[in-house]
Amino acid sequence: MTQRLIELPTTRAGPGPSVRQLVARHPVAAFLCICYAVNWATAVPWFRTRTDVLPFDLPMWGSLGTFFGVALAAVLVVAATDGTAGVRDLARRSLRWRVGVRWYLVAVLGLPVAVLMGAVALFGSASLNALADNWQLLLTVVLPVLLLQLALFNLAEEIGWTGFLQARLQDRHGPLKASLLVTAPFALFHLPGLFVQFGLASALVVVLPILAVMHLFARVVLMWLYNTTGRSVLLVGLFHATFNATLVGGEEFIPGPVGTTLVIATGVIVLAAVGLVVATRGRLAYEKKGP
Numbered sequence: 001m002t003q004r005l006i007e008l009p010t011t012r013a014g015p016g017p018s019v020r021q022l023v024a025r026h027p028v029a030a031f032l033c034i035c036y037a038v039n040w041a042t043a044v045p046w047f048r049t050r051t052d053v054l055p056f057d058l059p060m061w062g063s064l065g066t067f068f069g070v071a072l073a074a075v076l077v078v079a080a081t082d083g084t085a086g087v088r089d090l091a092r093r094s095l096r097w098r099v100g101v102r103w104y105l106v107a108v109l110g111l112p113v114a115v116l117m118g119a120v121a122l123f124g125s126a127s128l129n130a131l132a133d134n135w136q137l138l139l140t141v142v143l144p145v146l147l148l149q150l151a152l153f154n155l156a157e158e159i160g161w162t163g164f165l166q167a168r169l170q171d172r173h174g175p176l177k178a179s180l181l182v183t184a185p186f187a188l189f190h191l192p193g194l195f196v197q198f199g200l201a202s203a204l205v206v207v208l209p210i211l212a213v214m215h216l217f218a219r220v221v222l223m224w225l226y227n228t229t230g231r232s233v234l235l236v237g238l239f240h241a242t243f244n245a246t247l248v249g250g251e252e253f254i255p256g257p258v259g260t261t262l263v264i265a266t267g268v269i270v271l272a273a274v275g276l277v278v279a280t281r282g283r284l285a286y287e288k289k290g291p
Helices: 019-025 027-049 060-094 101-123 126-133 137-173 175-189 191-198 200-228 233-253 260-280
Strands: none
Touching: 019 027, 019 060, 027 060, 027 137, 027 175, 027 191, 060 137, 060 191, 060 233, 101 126, 101 200, 101 233, 101 260, 126 233, 137 175, 137 200, 137 233, 175 191, 175 200, 191 200, 200 233, 200 260, 233 260
């Protein structure tokens, strides 16, 4: 009686997934990994040299980290997930400027006017007098800071955080949950700068949680502005740059201790976010894209 040897079929493991396939499977994780890796890679050499070459003490490493760690990361991930068509769509949204004059007024004047009104309510006419006496600083300090922030930081920043990440999460989870989900990663992106200012322990334990709460309300306002302008990342970046320029200008026009402008501006953002959530019933002008 002969014995038949039964040979089990053997399977050879094929090649593993390519980098592009991994990115396409996990686009959010891929974006965040690239973002943080590049941001810290550009920050660490600066920690050693402490040299800035941009006006108004703006950090060159921060601009490089934003361009390559946020905007370029978004483009690479979109290319892996949606191909050339996706990259073109992201580019169109990032440069969408035909949105109506009123939205430019909202993005550029809405916050500083509200902050000035808040300062008048707190300190009387002192802020108005300072503005009248030093109005030229609007042209020599505030406007240049706004333009530099937009060109070197905030547009590139919002290409990644709003144009890619928050917009993607919004289509899946809705605008409010998307704003919440982006808050912590966006706050962590600013950790190198906070580390420089406050030290690592204080940045992690004290400053970062406060910043995250403020960013949550800001993300709600930015999500609404993005949706209501027909998905214009450019207007979101402009509003972001206006916020930063308002903080710089406020130090010149608003009395009180250092940080007063930040407190007032944060209060304005919180009130605006709550008002928008109530007025839009949480939709934030969101209309889901068709198939």
